[in-house]
Amino acid sequence: MKRIQPIMSFLMVLTGSLSWGLAGTEEEIIRLQNDVLQVQNQIRLLQKSVDDTTAILKSLLEQLNDQMATSNIQMASVGEILQAQSITQEIALDQVRQEVQSLSIKWDDTNTRIAALQLKLQENQLQVQSLRNVPSAGSTIHPDQVYSSVYNDYLMGNYDLAIAGFQDFLTNYSDSEYSDNASYYLGVCYNEKGYYEQATRAFDQVINLYPNADKTPTAYYKKAFALRQLQLDVEAVETLTKLVTIFPDSQEALLARQELQLLGIEVP
Amino acid sequence: MRRVSLHNLSWLLCFVCLLTAAACQKRPPPRAPSPGPSRSGDIARARRAGPLPTVTLTASPSSVERGEQTTLSWTTTETMSLLIDSGIGNVADSGSLVISPRESTTYTATATGPGGQATASTRVTVVPRSARGIITSTDLDGLQQALEEGKIQPLFFDYDQAGITTEGERVLKENARWFQQFPNATIVIEGHCDERGTEEYNLALGDRRAQAVKAHLVQLGVDPNRMETISFGEERPFSPGYDEAAYRLNRRAHFIVTR
Amino acid sequence: MKEENRGRLTKEAKKKKDTRMTGKILVLCFICLPSLLKAQTPDVVIYPRPREDTKLAVADFVARTSDTSEVRAALRIFDRVLWDDLEFSAFFEMPSKSFYPLKPLRSPTDVRFDNWKIPTLDVDFLIFGNLQVDSGLAVVEAYLYDVRTREQVLGKRYNISDEALIQRVAHEFADQVVFQLSAGTSRGVARAQIAYSSLKGQGKEIYVMDYDGANQRTITANGGLNKFPEWSSDNSKLAFITHLPRSNRWELWIQDLDGGRRVVPLPSSYVASPAFSPDGKQMAFSTREVNGTDAGIYISNLDGGRLKNLSNHSAIDSSPTWSPTGRQIAFISDRSGSPQLWVMDTDGSNVQQLVREGGHCDSPNWSPDGRFITYSWQPRGQWNHQIYVIEVATERIFQLTSGLGSSENPHWSPDGRHIAFQSSRTGSKQIFVMNADGKNLKQITAYGSNDSPAWAGYPVTEPQE
Structure with missing residues (x-):
């Protein structure tokens, strides 16, 4: 240790x-x-x-x-x-x-x-x-420790380090219980750096691979943000609407409703 | 959502103005706003050698409707420290401050320098927004008397709870009768907590208690526009003790009457 | 071993949706926590860990020319403040002065390095210097030498217009030394001031003092209740809440330390716990809609514009603190039943519960490096709060204080190596400071009742070269 x-x-x-x-x-x-x-x-x-x-x-x-x-x-x-x-x-x-x-x-x-x-x-x-000697990735280190060390980089605002770290984590521990979180925070880091296309892909990974994870509603919400930055307003609205339909009770759905209302779109 | 609350706020403001207007009829009419930089005399005789400080103090605009803001500006020379009264305190040698006084106030700036002291004053006149409405001071006095005679009771809460107890419901029913008997007085509901929680959370908890009492009184037919709420958290205990008996007394909501 | 156990439990707790199951796990956590915390305390790895492995000697400064009583008084103050600052920094092991060679060190030519390498001393670095006071003007020359290489690391000359500033110079040199010898890990906290709320008669006023409790001065004098001060990131402003006498509302005040002051207009009579965003453009605080029932977390511009409710929840949400990146806010919410520590993104999404042990949590404060949050916690069934630290990524919890009285309102120092807090262990509320691992506890106020310390950030001016 x-x-x-x-x-x-x-x-x-x-x-x-x-x-x-x-x-x-x-x-x-x-x-x-x-x-x-x-x-x-x-x-x-x-x-x-x-x-x-x-x-x-x-x-x-x-x-x-x-x-x-x-x-x-x-x-x-x-x-x-x-x-x-x-x-x-x-x-x-x-x-x-x-x-x-x-x-x-x-x-x-x-x-x-x-x-x-x-x-x-x-x-x-x-x-x-x-x-x-640099130990080869995936040796005896526990995935929890790798994840939390990368997550620390995110907390400290070292987004480049965090992006590299989350990517490595997803390669080395693809079936860890933190994989959904890693994909999600990879997207968040991409958003921070302004790489919105990569962010969209990372959030899609959360949405498609982990449709019921605790990060899924907020992945929808952050994906809509990235899409809006890419001027893809139609897709953004589509994502927000999906969020409201699939997770109607989530905090993110509440935020999505507010945004859709601001855009003058009828909310289901 | 925001629009609704603004709407309510403006109603509340109107009502406060009405009350003030009526109250003002009882008092001497407000003095006319003094123009520009006011009397900068009153210079204390210099006791020591050195240049006398000078100070100017202006309010722009010098007359506002209640709830509006005015800017207090000041300049000084040969000054080491500058104090403005009426709750403002020590300020920089020159500067300005946005204020929103509730009532007409005369601000006096006292400059202290190596050569002595100098003062300057300016008056901000606060006028009611509209002069309509009637209030009889008998309502205020009547309710104040009922409060002093112990007819309007505080109510107590369980630990970390803002729910009204059955005993609390009985107290509120009684209190509501008194409030409705004197419909023209504004009531302030104070929320308090015992000292076992932390200050930040307790301030929110006291607020929740005061709001719960207000909501209950509204249900009993008391006009929400004549009730204000304020939380004191654990700042103003009834009883200074450190046992459950004292804590019980401190977990309370009580009422004061205001104009 | 136990630590891994807890990790697994919280992870499970995170994943389970069944509330009854979570309840059981909560109880488990709760039971194993106290022993766990004790077991962990000896080798807590709080970053940046106080190292205390550099050996430093601080020789008494010497009068340069005339040894008047004025000079001796100044020397006494300077030596004491410099020693205290360096000791408090927790970077150095400082052998007792009784082992020092007797020969006074006025300038570098006086130093016999071999005398500082004797077994009882064996120091790595040596500080010495001289001082002169001449008709109110003071001159201080201060040196830092590497005893091993016999090279000068720092040589400073301070001209002070007022000998009353002798403490400031000592603080400044201490910060320089810490900056040099910590390889930039810390810029030193000796000059970073602490704002707090102090009981005066019926009211409470905002005060500011040096970190060692010296130089206390008032910021407000309005006779009302002034609480929860917090610094802007450039240290130019203080935000706090004020209840003026005879008023029926709390107001959010922003006090410019140069004199100006502004009241931020808010909808209701309740506001608490203001905190400036790291970029200084926004504030987070707890307030309520005019007809709302419960406090929520809001952010707005400094003029009250663009007010936004972040928490949108029918529960008490209070005590917000920004992460250093400004992307997250930690806060207290009783939505799970009792006030616990939660975290969310500043767009209102991604809400997570961070502490789920039950009892009462309050006053979170995010560490300057983003890794830790310190907060106060009162376990269920107890009436005292103690100071804790949680590592955000791993959710590992460390207890920092124990014993009598209630310890509340912790606040990090700008280098994240110390924590200031208030405690009633002496009978009245007073302000204490300690290392971030709970060691080296020091009381810094003694009179009246003082609470809610807020440690300012690093001074904006860089240490002069």
Whole structure:
């Protein structure tokens, strides 16, 4: 969950940087630059922690080598003592055993620590990797998270990002429970950008594929708006009339009636 | 929809004008509008060194029908602060303000500068829109007396509700009799709430309560054009306590009489 | 785990048409919510998250030439305000001044960077500078250095005509520092003022103060009830509602801070909760048709023209707040039975219920980045309101306040990292500020009764370079 967030933000930055050329406003560029800065910061931080961990590992290995060397020397001296003295000195032997034991405990301890450090190192490397590699769309990310991140772009007024995001969402999760909402908000974003023909198509998708979804009445209403912008008044009136007939109790039908009345058209 | 409400509004306005017209007959006739920039004398003697402030204050037009707007304009020199009375308060050194006074008002601007004080006044005369109609002040006095004697009762509501209770219905029936006995006085219905809700929602809830009472009184035959409503939300509690007994007293609609 | 649970529940709730079924789900949500909220609080991811991972030292400023009592007084104010501003920004970890090297820092040549890298300090950035007061004129030189690279990040010289403005300069430099070190995430909130409503005798007047509670001054003095102030996006105007003494109606006032004032003509005696649209051309508010029964959400031009009813519903609709794009309005409606949080598009379509937990919601305020809405909520069966935040896209809810008294009327700071609200936890209604994750609570008014804080947007003038 936590790890997905940096991935997501990086994914968004990449998608964003692709859509620059299309129609990036200056604000978006600044926002994206900020995001890039933040990601770079994160990478730097991670790199630093990786470096630190490696340094600690190195010093530990050195310590270990030193310990090995000293124990070798001790072993050698033990051998000498054994050779020089008779085997009746069992007390000395016990001492040696104890020393060997404590050495092996130390050895185990060091091993555990090295293993733990290796794990941490791997984790860090994974994180760095995941930040560097763009995960392929449709991997382990849950559709809810993708949808809400794109919806956030819509809420923040980043309509270009949102359009690209909703399109990707519809391609990757065509049968998600948010597909109707994604089509609907794709249309809304097109309306915001003034791409009214695309908007009409997106709203048609809601109307045709999800005739009883909670966004369907408002899709009719927004489609009529797009048609009016395209000067297709006849089609607009047709859409509003359909809305009033199919969803007579909806809030949008109320708005549609008001508009039709303003146009002097008899409402069923 | 809008047209209907405008229609009603204009009827209400006419009625208010009628009432004012009648009321004005009792009072001295309004003074003639003073022309242009009025007396800019009254300059306080400068106590300290420094140039005296000057101030001019004009109203254009200086005479309006009730409900219309007029523009108050002022200019000053050598002024640090400028205060206009009659509910306007501190204003910029020069500027203008669109106002719509309910009654004839004399506005006085007081300029304070390093050299002392200066004042200027102008009068906005508010005339009734039409002079027809009769009102007898006995109605007003009679209803006021009934109110003071406790014959016109407030009514209380359940928590977060604007529905009239059975007890409320009885109170309103009684009140309606008094209102009809004095048909020429205007009644203000105040809606109130207890303090447990939030201020914004409570203001709307108090309004809903006042409107519900008005609608009920209309059903009982009281002329809607003589009833005004205002919500105070949780601003004006009857009882300052923090228990259900106090809250019950604060969830109320009560009545005041106005001209 | 629990979080996913709730997500599924609300999704279901959204889809189900059967009211009885929804009722059951509501109850479920309601039961699991309190424990859920507690479980979530420690690692709430409120964006932009207060980071507090840059270590910053703010050395006491030094008298440049003569160390008079006048200068010392100014220095005390400047040091305190600058420290408080930077601490409040929630971007920095600021080690105690007791660890600082003793040598005063007057200019960059005085700095021994190694002394600031000792283990007890180990700061990333260092602020220092000097101050001079000369016959009422004050000069402040302020520096921000990167301790690692030993490079100057900021160097500012402020000439002030009046030493009373010393606080303003501290606020301004604090905002500059925040802007620089947050990589533009925030422009700083130290100069953004807070408008509020304050009880005076029988009435309530509109006041404005600095975000730290200093410099309180009155905007209205009409002796009536003045409530619910809200700033225009360029901070030049305040809108609020007014009930003048002896009047029988609420009026919608727009007060130009330069002095002019206008009353917006409206049809009925009820109006509340005005809010300027982000483009400053329209207002949303709650009002009612002259013969209507219930409050609705309306928008109009600033002169009252083109008045349009957006909510068209026989229920109380109140407390509108614009999304930062100006395309949506969140509001409170009791159409589902009790006042809950709803959202709609500004053309009146696409109405959705956002909070469906029951109880009483009120005073929503949309975050400047569009992602969150803060509001007050009183759960069923309780009589206290607390401050909550909902993430609009995911409908995840976070509780920010708890404890005694009622906390209401939350309002975002312009950088979306702080929230101002009113609380009766001390016995009377007072104004508090806190981080957007509920930490770092600070009371900023103490006398009388004060409510409905509204944080102004960023100052329109860019931070000077």
